[in-house]
Amino acid sequence: MNTGKLNEKLNKNNGKYSAESIQVLEGLEAVRKRPAMYIGDTATKGLHHLVYEVIDNSIDEALAGFCRTIDVIINEDGSVTVQDDGRGIPTDYHEKEKRSALEVVMTVLHAGGKFNKDSYKVSGGLHGVGVSCVNALSSYLEVVVYRDGKVYKQEYERGKPLYPVKEMGNSENTGTIVTFKADNTIFSTTDYNFEILSSRLRELAFLNKGITLTITDKREIEENGNGNGYRSEKFYSEEGLKEFVRLLDATREKLTDNIIYIETVKNEIPVEIALQYNTSFSENIHSYVNNINTIEGGTHLAGFRRGLTRTLKNYAEKSGLLSKLKFDINGDDFREGLTAVISVKVAEPQFEGQTKTKLGNSDVMGSVDMAVSTLLGNHLEENPKDARTIVNKVILAAQARHAARKARELVQRKNVLSGSGLPGKLADCADRDPVTTEIFLVEGDSAGGTAKQGRDRRFQAILPLRGKILNVEKAMPHKIFDNEEIKNIFTALGVSVGTEDDSKALNLEGLRYHKVIIMTDADVDGSHITTLIMTFFYRHMEELIKNGFLYIATPPLYLVKKAKQERYCWSEEERQAAVEEFGKGKDGSVHIQRYKGLGEMNAEQLWDTTMNPETRTLRQVTIESAAEADRIFSMLMGDDVPPRREFIESHAKYANIDV
Numbered sequence: 001m002n003t004g005k006l007n008e009k010l011n012k013n014n015g016k017y018s019a020e021s022i023q024v025l026e027g028l029e030a031v032r033k034r035p036a037m038y039i040g041d042t043a044t045k046g047l048h049h050l051v052y053e054v055i056d057n058s059i060d061e062a063l064a065g066f067c068r069t070i071d072v073i074i075n076e077d078g079s080v081t082v083q084d085d086g087r088g089i090p091t092d093y094h095e096k097e098k099r100s101a102l103e104v105v106m107t108v109l110h111a112g113g114k115f116n117k118d119s120y121k122v123s124g125g126l127h128g129v130g131v132s133c134v135n136a137l138s139s140y141l142e143v144v145v146y147r148d149g150k151v152y153k154q155e156y157e158r159g160k161p162l163y164p165v166k167e168m169g170n171s172e173n174t175g176t177i178v179t180f181k182a183d184n185t186i187f188s189t190t191d192y193n194f195e196i197l198s199s200r201l202r203e204l205a206f207l208n209k210g211i212t213l214t215i216t217d218k219r220e221i222e223e224n225g226n227g228n229g230y231r232s233e234k235f236y237s238e239e240g241l242k243e244f245v246r247l248l249d250a251t252r253e254k255l256t257d258n259i260i261y262i263e264t265v266k267n268e269i270p271v272e273i274a275l276q277y278n279t280s281f282s283e284n285i286h287s288y289v290n291n292i293n294t295i296e297g298g299t300h301l302a303g304f305r306r307g308l309t310r311t312l313k314n315y316a317e318k319s320g321l322l323s324k325l326k327f328d329i330n331g332d333d334f335r336e337g338l339t340a341v342i343s344v345k346v347a348e349p350q351f352e353g354q355t356k357t358k359l360g361n362s363d364v365m366g367s368v369d370m371a372v373s374t375l376l377g378n379h380l381e382e383n384p385k386d387a388r389t390i391v392n393k394v395i396l397a398a399q400a401r402h403a404a405r406k407a408r409e410l411v412q413r414k415n416v417l418s419g420s421g422l423p424g425k426l427a428d429c430a431d432r433d434p435v436t437t438e439i440f441l442v443e444g445d446s447a448g449g450t451a452k453q454g455r456d457r458r459f460q461a462i463l464p465l466r467g468k469i470l471n472v473e474k475a476m477p478h479k480i481f482d483n484e485e486i487k488n489i490f491t492a493l494g495v496s497v498g499t500e501d502d503s504k505a506l507n508l509e510g511l512r513y514h515k516v517i518i519m520t521d522a523d524v525d526g527s528h529i530t531t532l533i534m535t536f537f538y539r540h541m542e543e544l545i546k547n548g549f550l551y552i553a554t555p556p557l558y559l560v561k562k563a564k565q566e567r568y569c570w571s572e573e574e575r576q577a578a579v580e581e582f583g584k585g586k587d588g589s590v591h592i593q594r595y596k597g598l599g600e601m602n603a604e605q606l607w608d609t610t611m612n613p614e615t616r617t618l619r620q621v622t623i624e625s626a627a628e629a630d631r632i633f634s635m636l637m638g639d640d641v642p643p644r645r646e647f648i649e650s651h652a653k654y655a656n657i658d659v
């Protein structure tokens with residue numbers, strides 16, 4: 001893009017306000033032309049990113065020590081207001097730009113960061129594109145600034161100022177209020193989801209202790225016990241990551257009473273870590289860079305692992321605890337049953353990887369390693385009882401790993417010995433070429449039966465899975481391979497798990513189908529099971545997802561009927577449209593059938609709506625969506641305690657949104 005040079009020329013040639021507006025258009029027009037380049041996509045995710053972007057600016061202000069409260073309001077008309085009590089965006093006249101600094105921040109790409117040097121701006125990631133991006137993608141935006149005893153205001157349409165910044169009066173307050181309405185000619189949806197926003201605010205509260213974040217939804221009035229009111233939530237964390245870990249492990253049995261907490265600055269990089277061991281067998285590490293969840297990890301995570309392994313190993317060796325161990329310990333053993341949150345702040349983060357959520361800055365590794373070595377080392381010395389408990393758990397993990405390997409080898413040997421080795425429940429297809437064949441993993445024997453009848457047996461195989469497959473999170477590694485359903489999946493797919501120590505190595509060579517399709521009911525339980533199966537694949541067959549082989553089937557939600565007319569509907573909107581259309585005819589009433597489960601369809605209907613490649617819609621599972629499913633699960637599973645149920649329901653939906 002060379003709009004920058006062009007703009008400079010315009011500025012030199014013409015200092016008048018109107019000319020500046022041209023620059024605005026040119027800078028922000030690029031954002032409107034290719035919005036996905038700036039905010040990822042123009043669907044649900046991108047829409048919510050607009051809000052995150054504005055909040056990020058307020059968080060920066062809070063991290064600089066000037067803001068304590070951030071309020072988010074979803075307004076009645078679907079616009080969003082983000083209000084903070086920071087210093088307020090600067091409003092002084094900008095000599096070079098010949099207009100208010102406020103207007104520059106709001107209308108010039110990346111201007112905000114240049115004004116505010118002491119904040120951790122993100123480059124390359126999805127956030128940090130600047131509030132001007134939000135402006136560009138809003139049909140309307142209004143900013144009100146309280147600063148220097150005065151109130152200032154400016155309004156915009158599609159990023160273009162409607163008038164120069166104006167003074168509105170006096171006030172002793174300071175802060176910024178941004179209200180914007182996402183442009184519905186750019187976004188495919190402009191309907192905000194309360195849960196998505198509130199869980200991000202909850203996360204931000206844990207990541208930035210001491211800040212109060214609230215969210216209020218003015219679109220609906222709800223009964224809230226104290227009479228009618230708006231749906232709202234307030235988040236505040238006194239202890240930050242320590243509380244985050246406490247929440248993550250709320251349903252797990254703790255190994256030690258103390259959560260280990262590390263907060264330090266190493267080589268100018270702020271490092272904050274909380275960790276605790278529980279009696280489960282899985283690793284739950286969540287890492288963040290500048291408040292962004294780094295799903296793919298990176299150098300900070302590598303530094304953490306290295307520091308953790310070395311420090312625990314040193315302690316174990318020094319205290320003679322390893323003498324009874326017959327096997328060697330590997331890195332995984334140190335992380336079994338570990339729940340940890342790592343948060344670093346990096347001035348110029350380099351994000352890499354498929355989803356741009358992998359930190360690349362090499363110096364961060366040393367900083368985190370050093371932080372862990374020093375402070376975890378101290379903690380172990382000061383709490384020998386905890387240290388002993390943790391080391392014993394690590395030894396147990398090493399023993400279990402050896403047991404798991406034996407179990408796995410046994411399963412695979414059996415498969416080789418017993419002829420085809422295919423599970424009895426599998427209804428295989430006739431064709432043998434994996435490129436053209438597909439397998440449906442179907443929830444329940446009854447729906448499995450319907451699918452068998454409805455399928456095209458030449459290229460479609462059906463594997464019914466009974467009930468909820470084993471909760472991977474809770475199972476011991478070798479128990480996973482004892483589980484009938486899981487063994488069936490592995491053998492039906494024809495893949496083997498690597499037998500070397502790296503349990504994650506997966507051999508896709510023998511894969512028998514290049515489409516693996518999860519088919520569950522279109523209800524809450526079904527979505528729960530889909531999330532669970534996605535989690536399983538993410539944890540044990542990541543390669544399969546990376547190759548784009550995992551899909552989710554989308555059965556319809558409704559059948560709208562009138563006389564001989566019939567239409568399947570996949571959403572509320574489609575249903576309404578069909579009812580309206582059919583209703584226009586003369587006589588006869590419109591009948592709406594809600595499909596709660598696959599079992600309510602007959603074989604032909606299931607084929608037409610969900611299995612026929614000509615007419616169905618499959619959603620491809622991406623690593624990102626699988627990681628999100630895993631994240632939600634690891635936050636929630638353990639035991640399915642009732643208060644978490646609601647959370648699962650609202651989030652299970654989100655996990656599937658853009659697969």
Ligand code: 0RA
Binds near residue numbers: 087112
């Ligand atoms: C630029 C410079 C400064 C603050 C901000 C921007 C700022 C932006 C937003 C957006 C929402 N809330 C905000 N609060 C502050 C530094 C101001 C100074 O040095 O006084």
